[in-house]
Structure formats: structure tokens, C-alpha cells
Amino acid sequence: MSQVTAVKTTTLDVPLESLLIKVLERRQANDRLVQICCAVIDNQYELLYTFSDDEAWEVTNLKVTCSLTAKIPSITRIYPYATFYENEMAELFGVPVEMIQNDYHGKFYRIGAKDPFLKASEKAQKEKEEEAAKEAETKKTQETPEEAADAPKEPADKAQGGAK
Amino acid sequence: MANVKRSPWILHYDGSSCNGCDIEVLACMTPVYDAERLGVENTGDPMQADILLITGGINAQNAPVVKQLYDQMPRPKVVVAVGICACTGGVFKDCYNILGGADKVIPVDIYVPGCAARPESIIDGIVQARDLFQKRSEEHDALIRKQKMEKNAKENG
Amino acid sequence: MDKKSIIPFGPQHPVLPEPIHLDLEIQDEKVLRAIPNIGFIHRGLEGLVEKKDFNTMVYVAERICGICSFGHGMAYCEALEDVMHVEVPERAKFLRTIWMEFSRLHSHLLWLGLCADAFGFESLYYECWRIREHVLDVMENTTGGRIIFSVNQIGGVHRDLSDEQVRYLNTRLDAIEADVKNVEKTLFHDATIEKRTRGLGVLTKEQAHDLGAVGPFARASGIAIDMRQTGYEAYGQLDFAPVTAEDGDCYSRIVVRTKEIYQSIDLIRQALSKLPKGDLNVPIVRGMPKGEAMARVEQPRGEAIYYVHGDGTRFLKRFRVRTPTFANIAPLCHMLQGANYADVGILVLSIDPCISCTER
Numbered sequence: 001m002s003q004v005t006a007v008k009t010t011t012l013d014v015p016l017e018s019l020l021i022k023v024l025e026r027r028q029a030n031d032r033l034v035q036i037c038c039a040v041i042d043n044q045y046e047l048l049y050t051f052s053d054d055e056a057w058e059v060t061n062l063k064v065t066c067s068l069t070a071k072i073p074s075i076t077r078i079y080p081y082a083t084f085y086e087n088e089m090a091e092l093f094g095v096p097v098e099m100i101q102n103d104y105h106g107k108f109y110r111i112g113a114k115d116p117f118l119k120a121s122e123k124a125q126k127e128k129e130e131e132a133a134k135e136a137e138t139k140k141t142q143e144t145p146e147e148a149a150d151a152p153k154e155p156a157d158k159a160q161g162g163a164k
Numbered sequence: 165m166a167n168v169k170r171s172p173w174i175l176h177y178d179g180s181s182c183n184g185c186d187i188e189v190l191a192c193m194t195p196v197y198d199a200e201r202l203g204v205e206n207t208g209d210p211m212q213a214d215i216l217l218i219t220g221g222i223n224a225q226n227a228p229v230v231k232q233l234y235d236q237m238p239r240p241k242v243v244v245a246v247g248i249c250a251c252t253g254g255v256f257k258d259c260y261n262i263l264g265g266a267d268k269v270i271p272v273d274i275y276v277p278g279c280a281a282r283p284e285s286i287i288d289g290i291v292q293a294r295d296l297f298q299k300r301s302e303e304h305d306a307l308i309r310k311q312k313m314e315k316n317a318k319e320n321g
Numbered sequence: 322m323d324k325k326s327i328i329p330f331g332p333q334h335p336v337l338p339e340p341i342h343l344d345l346e347i348q349d350e351k352v353l354r355a356i357p358n359i360g361f362i363h364r365g366l367e368g369l370v371e372k373k374d375f376n377t378m379v380y381v382a383e384r385i386c387g388i389c390s391f392g393h394g395m396a397y398c399e400a401l402e403d404v405m406h407v408e409v410p411e412r413a414k415f416l417r418t419i420w421m422e423f424s425r426l427h428s429h430l431l432w433l434g435l436c437a438d439a440f441g442f443e444s445l446y447y448e449c450w451r452i453r454e455h456v457l458d459v460m461e462n463t464t465g466g467r468i469i470f471s472v473n474q475i476g477g478v479h480r481d482l483s484d485e486q487v488r489y490l491n492t493r494l495d496a497i498e499a500d501v502k503n504v505e506k507t508l509f510h511d512a513t514i515e516k517r518t519r520g521l522g523v524l525t526k527e528q529a530h531d532l533g534a535v536g537p538f539a540r541a542s543g544i545a546i547d548m549r550q551t552g553y554e555a556y557g558q559l560d561f562a563p564v565t566a567e568d569g570d571c572y573s574r575i576v577v578r579t580k581e582i583y584q585s586i587d588l589i590r591q592a593l594s595k596l597p598k599g600d601l602n603v604p605i606v607r608g609m610p611k612g613e614a615m616a617r618v619e620q621p622r623g624e625a626i627y628y629v630h631g632d633g634t635r636f637l638k639r640f641r642v643r644t645p646t647f648a649n650i651a652p653l654c655h656m657l658q659g660a661n662y663a664d665v666g667i668l669v670l671s672i673d674p675c676i677s678c679t680e681r
Contacts, residue, residue, distance in 0.1 A: 007617075034533075035626050035643035037628050037643070039638060039641070041638060041639075054544070061615075080532075080651070081651035084647065084650060092365075108359070109363045110360045111225070111261050112224040113261070177333055180677075181387075181677065182387045183338070183339060183388055183675065183676075184388075184468040184469055186338055186339070186387070187388060187468065188467070191450065191454070191457075195447050196451060196454045210333070220362070221364065223362075223364065233333060254384075255381055256364045256366055256369075256381075258369060259364045259365045259366055260368055261365040262364050280466075280468040
């Protein structure tokens with residue numbers, strides 16, 4: 001007889017910090033990574049990671065919404081073949097994915113245009129956010145030498161203890 | 165067609181085609197449409213090819229490849245753009261990665277429109293290419309003969 | 322003796338119908354590693370959603386690939402019908418199923434021919450493509466196009482099959498089946514084919530699962546998964562079970578695709594016999610697409626995903642296609658490790674690569 005299987009689809013909204021744990025859970029359940037999709041909605045990246053349990057016919061979507069400058073961890077250490085999806089995302093959408101195994105560094109498709117799927121307004125927004133992030137970083141490093149001058153000095157024997 | 169002196173060999177290259185025109189080009193070489201009865205043969209070697217059948221538009225990646233293939237082909241040669249994407253860019257003309265038709269990088273002699281181009285149109289294009297190739301061959305032969313005669317005249321007189 | 326060299330395979334190669342570039346790290350004629358470099362057919366057509374409205378995008382979706390054309394158009398419409406909550410009439414579902422299976426027939430016959438050409442069996446290549454012309458005649462008779470059909474619209478289809486055409490299809494199917502049976506004797510029993518493909522490019526079931534293989538490539542390794550089991554369009558009303566093989570080598574892939582040809586012929590016959598009367602499409606009266614949906618269909622090469630996201634305007638926000646060959650590149654690279662350089666062509670062809678689908 002024909003096999004009509006009702007596919008159970010669940011979509012979970014996952015915060016960026018929990019992405020790796022959730023992907024590990026999928027790996028533990030022996031799910032197959034189906035695809036990773038990127039979209040830009042309201043000046044934010046919306047990443048959709050789809051996993052499928054082929055025997056039970058269950059599909060799990062992990063939806064990650066993050067800012068245009070958020071650092072996304074690569075899942076290639078868990079699913080090595082995710083490298084192609086992540087390279088594509090990085091090249092076409094400018095998604096800052098870090099620690100990709102087999103990183104093509106923006107030369108996966110080798111297109112002439114940079115981040116072609118970002119509209120001009122979204123590119124401007126991204127640059128603004130990157131500038132703001134840079135300024136915040138510079139402010140932090142500028143404050144640190146002053147704080148170090150105020151902080152109590154570390155005891156000398158601690159350093160000698162390490163050398164032993 | 166009287167006095168067919170040469171049977172040109174075809175090199176088929178897919179620029180950025182959806183593959184529709186490519187399989188119609190291959191269908192032309194197989195039974196039912198059989199362009200091979202005209203003496204043309206599909207070769208994979210650009211240095212042995214006379215007619216370049218190019219499908220699909222030109223994008224950033226394949227522009228140097230197409231140029232190189234064209235340069236590797238010995239003269240005389242004829243270029244046929246098969247399918248509307250190779251002619252003008254087709255439905256993908258507005259894409260960020262498509263520069264346009266094949267004539268953006270190489271000189272095209274014959275345009276075969278269609279999406280996908282029908283085998284009858286492609287064979288018509290091949291027949292016209294063969295006639296053009298014959299004309300260019302004869303001009304090339306005449307040029308070589310003239311150059312030889314001039315060289316002989318210089319050496320002897 | 323320990324000298325390694327990197328040999329470029331593609332983008333122009335006699336065995337490849339489409340440009341794909343692989344950098345093969347070779348030592349003593351054995352491939353150590355294969356690094357894919359794609360992008361030659363990248364048109365960036367997903368970006369056209371900003372310029373073409375959701376109705377016109379069907380024509381762009383169909384032209385993602387000429388071989389899998391019908392599936393792309395159909396699945397794009399399915400995804401949008403899901404977003405706009407449109408129920409397609411039963412007759413349209415059956416017609417879509419019939420055309421989809423014809424599309425699969427022509428794709429598998431095309432692949433069998435190219436595969437034969439890859440190991441020099443030209444007469445078999447010509448015979449497979451001659452049989453394929455029967456299928457294309459059918460497509461032209463019923464849709465008007467040989468390769469790009471343009472019969473799908475959001476809400477159904479806009480061409481019908483008359484009773485005379487149904488009789489014509491049944492006659493043609495008998496002829497196609499008889500021809501394929503003739504060719505099968507060569508495919509399954511010829512010593513040269515067995516020598517070139519048995520034991521070549523073995524992918525075990527576990528490897529196929531861990532690398533995310535899909536379609537006949539995965540089914541040849543024993544994974545019995547086929548999106549048609551989910552019953553989209555009219556598949557739920559037809560008798561169907563996935564075709565698998567156990568050995569996971571190139572020979573098994575030939576066997577699986579040939580058996581799927583018979584399966585497609587059987588599915589078309591079933592669908593023609595059960596074809597209900599009714600409308601061809603429903604008009605879209607309820608505004609613009611708003612929301613997101615994902616359609617999963619079984620293209621001839623495997624599972625294909627179509628994701629659409631609409632924001633209530635006539636231009637979609639996102640249209641993303643993940644095609645089966647994109648998923649099969651990773652297992653292909655794994656399969657090439659340790660292979661002979663002379664076998665690279667046949668190994669690459671054995672996954673049935675459709676690079677225009679992959680790169681869009």
C-alpha cells in the first residue's frame with residue numbers, strides 16, 4: 001500500500017548563544033542536516049537550520065534571529081558538510097560565521113559583487129552597527145590601562161610558581 | 165549543399181546555462197535530430213574545434229574561461245550563441261552576477277534564440293555556421309596561398 | 322614517489338555536461354582529496370525576487386534547471402500555495418504528478434545515456450536518448466514545450482489532458498517500457514559496464530547518512546527515503562515504495578535509476594487511471610503572500626527544499642532553493658578520496674550532478 005506519512009514539523013526560536021547546544025542535540029538524535037537558509041528581515045539576519053529525522057519523519061527547524069554584526073559560530077565541527085551552506089551564507093549575505101572548517105574566505109562562488117543579497121539600506125545599517133561595535137571595543141581598550149594602573153599589583157611569587 | 169569541403173567539429177560549452185539548451189544541443193547530436201549527418205562532431209577538445217556552441221549567459225566566473233576557450237580554438241572559427249541567455253542574458257539579465265550574453269566577451273557570429281532553443285533552430289544555426297565556416301576557410305586558404313606566393317617571389321626575385 | 326600534484330578537473334571537460342571545477346590532489350594516480358570550486362553557473366536568481374513579483378517568479382523558478390524544470394516550478398507553486406492557504410483542485414494535483422513523473426523519466430534516461438557516454442559506450446548513449454525523445458514528444462504534445470513546460474501556476478495548472486491524450490499517453494508508455502526493457506539487458510548484464518562500475522565509489526549506509534546524501538545516490542546505499550512518501554500532490558493516492566539497493570557502488574546507482582524508470586511508468590499509469598474530473602486551478606483572490614513556508618519534493622536527483630518568505634507585498638522577501646546536488650557534493654568529495662584518476666569522470670557523473678540547480 002502507499003506510504004503516506006504525516007511529517008511532523010517543529011520550529012524552535014533559538015537564541016544565538018544556544019545554537020551550538022541545540023545543534024549538538026540534533027546530532028545526538030542522529031538527525032540529518034537538511035539545509036541552512038539565510039534571510040534578512042527588518043535589518044536582522046534570520047537563519048533557519050533544518051534537521052530531519054528520516055525514519056520518524058520529523059523535521060526540526062532552528063530559527064536564529066540576530067543582528068547584522070553578531071558573530072555566528074560555525075556548526076561544521078558537528079556537521080562537517082555544513083561548510084558549503086555556511087560559506088554560501090557568508091559570501092552572499094555577509095553573515096559573519098566564525099571558525100568554519102574549510103573556509104573559502106568569500107571565494108566559494110567567486111562573484112564580483114560583495115554581499116549581493118543585502119540591499120543598500122541593509123548594508124548601510126550593517127556598517128553603522130560595525131562602526132558602533134568598533135567604537136565600543138576601542139573604548140574598552142582605552143579604559144583598561146587606566147584601570148590597570150588603579151588595580152592592586154599581583155604578588156611576584158605567583159609568576160615564579162608557574163616557572164617551577 | 166554542394167561542394168562541402170570540410171566537416172567542422174563542434175565544441176559545446178555551458179556558460180551559465182540552466183542546462184535546457186545544453187541538453188537540446190546534445191539531443192541534436194543523437195538519433196532523431198542527428199546533426200552528425202551534416203558532418204559535424206561534438207569534440208571535447210577546444211584545439212580541435214571549429215565551431216563554438218555557447219549556451220547560457222556570461223558571469224564573473226566564466227568570462228575568463230570562455231575567453232580562454234575561444235583563444236584556444238584555431239582559426240578559422242565560428243561562434244554560435246544558442247538560447248536567449250547566450251544571446252542577451254535572457255530572463256536572468258537583471259541578476260547581479262550576469263553580465264549579459266556571450267557577445268560580452270567573444271565575437272558571436274550566429275544567434276539562435278529560444279528558451280530552450282528547439283533542436284530544429286539549433287540545427288539551422290549549425291548549418292549556417294557550417295556555411296560561414298566554409299566561407300572563412302576559403303578566405304583563410306586564399307590568404308595562405310597569397311602569403312606563400314609573396315614569400316616565394318621574395319626568395320626567388 | 323611521494324610527489325603530489327594538483328590537477329584541475331573541469332570546468333570544461335568532455336565528460337561533463339555542465340561546468341564544475343574540482344581541484345584534485347593526486348599522488349601516483351590516486352586522488353587524495355577533492356576540493357570543489359563552484360560558481361560558474363551562479364546567476365544569483367534568488368535575488369530576482371526583488372525585481373519580479375511572486376507570480377512571474379514561477380518562470381524564473383522553472384529555469385533554475387532545464388532537466389528538473391517541472392519540479393522547480395511545481396514546488397515553488399506548492400510553497401506559495403501553502404503561504405496563501407490555497408487548496409489546489411484534485412485534477413490539477415494528478416496532472417502535476419503525471420508531468421512530474423514524466424520529468425523524472427526523461428531525467429533518468431538522460432543520465433543513463435550520459436553515464437554510458439562517460440565510459441565510452443556511445444551506442445547505448447544514443448539508444449537511451451532515442452527513447453528519451455518519446456518522452457519529450459509526450460511533453461510537447463501535452464504542454465507545448467520539450468524542456469521548459471510553463472504549465473504550473475499558483476493555484477493549479479493551466480493546461481489539461483483530453484481523453485484522447487490520455488489514450489495517447491498510455492500507448493506511448495507501453496512503447497517506452499518495451500524499449501527500456503531492451504536496454505536493461507545491456508545495462509544489467511554487459512560485462513564492460515559491470516567491470517567499470519561494480520565496486521567503484523562505494524558509499525556505505527552510515528557514510529551516506531553522516532554526509533547528508535539524498536535521492537537515488539542515498540537509496541543506492543540502502544537508505545530508503547523518498548519525499549514522495551509524504552504524499553504531496555497526488556502521491557498519497559498512488560501505490561508507491563522507494564527503490565533501494567544495498568551495495569552503494571556506481572553499479573547500484575545505475576540499477577536504482579533504471580528501476581525508478583519502471584516505477585515512474587507505473588505511477589503515471591496509476592495516475593492516468595485515477596484522473597478525476599474537475600477544475601484545473603483556483604483563482605488567487607486573497608491578496609499577497611505573507612508568511613513563510615517550506616516545500617519538500619522529490620526531484621529526480623533527490624530531496625529538494627523550497628523556502629519562501631513573503632511580507633505582504635507582491636515581491637517576496639526570500640526565495641531559497643536547496644537542491645539535491647548541493648547536498649550530494651560532500652559525499653561526492655568523500656567518495657573521490659582514494660579513487661583512481663581515470664575513474665573521476667564516472668564517479669562525478671554517478672551522483673547525477675545538476676550544477677545549475679546547485680548554484681542557481
